[in-house]
Amino acid sequence: MTITPLMPVYPRSPVRPVRGEGVYLYGEGGEKYLDFASGIAVNLLGHGHPHLTKAIQDQAATLMHVSNLYGSPQGEAYARRLTEATFADTVFFTNSGAEAVECAIKTARRYHHHHGRPEKNVLITFANAFHGRTMATISATNQEKLRDGFAPLLPGFTVIEFDNLDAAREAVTEHVAGFLIEPIQGEGGIRPAGLAFMKGLRALCDEHDLMLVLDEVQCGVARTGKLYAYEHYGIEPDIMASAKGIGGGFPMGACLATEKAAAGMVIGTHGSTYGGNPLAMAAGQAVLDIVGNEEFLTRVERMGERLRGALEQMIPNHDHLFESVRGLGLMLGVKMKTDSRDFVTYLRQHGLLTVAAGDNVMRVLPPLIIEEAHVTEFVERLSEAARRYELPQAAA
């Protein structure tokens, strides 16, 4: 037998963390890493944050899981806080991002079904999007590497060019239920949608009574300096998927919706065994306690400007490697002139953790609790590593 006990679907790196402390991770042999990957935008509070750790410990000892068959004081309290802090009137809790997107897709289709228009079941999605790894969410993208070998895919998705309002307008037919979009594409290469484009999608939805469904799984929960990225655009969605950072490392997600959009989501239409269990709710509350206030959000914005500024200053010293910086807040991407995957691998060997993305972008996604000293350390070490990095033969 040659297959590994862990199904070999990931090209796992030699970094093998066993302990975390704030912005640092420690490997099996005690190697120390500066973690500007945050488990792919998950560990908003870094590692071992006392408030989050204690909330989980206390709740685990009190009540971990019951069932959605019973009343949930924990879920009601946290859902109320989320609805007060966002556009939403109601929340369904999930265990992951893909499940939150699934719930969002179902809610959008069900809205039209509820109003006697079951033929309106197509969501318009965007090139290079990433919405997860379930059958519906891989059907909602054109990325071949996610779809290869999994046919038949689900019907009901039309993929068009990102950030092209004319294409969006032309794609609206009598079968369209709405748009599903990441306001800032994450895996696709940290690509923020333009202001006019997002406002245009909102106007198209209003005009044709369509659902604007945002996938804020990566860009949501304070990552960009706002609690949710839609706030940067001065618009509100009808439905939104949230996950990754929402539990600060505890696996959970949420599908948020307005009362109007959730019209079809009545008793029996959806469910989850674990979704919203008391332990998850305690984790979500603890994260929101820390990040859900203006002071924290302003700090993320300021730290994002520092990091971006420092990266931009560094680029001219290594302009054979780096092109530009893009993104918002602490969701940053460095567009590279060489294979970003190889460079990210190289950085790992030098104790720096970042994440590769599409379009030869290196994602820089630090915990939101970083301080200026971490920004300085990151950029100095990145610059040092860039100095020593030799271009692979093919790119040289």
Ligand SMILES: *Cc1c(COP(=O)(O)O)cnc(C)c1O
């Ligand atoms: C990570 C991600 C998902 C999928 O989340 P999982 O928790 O891995 O299922 C969906 N959408 C976006 C934008 C993501 O970044």
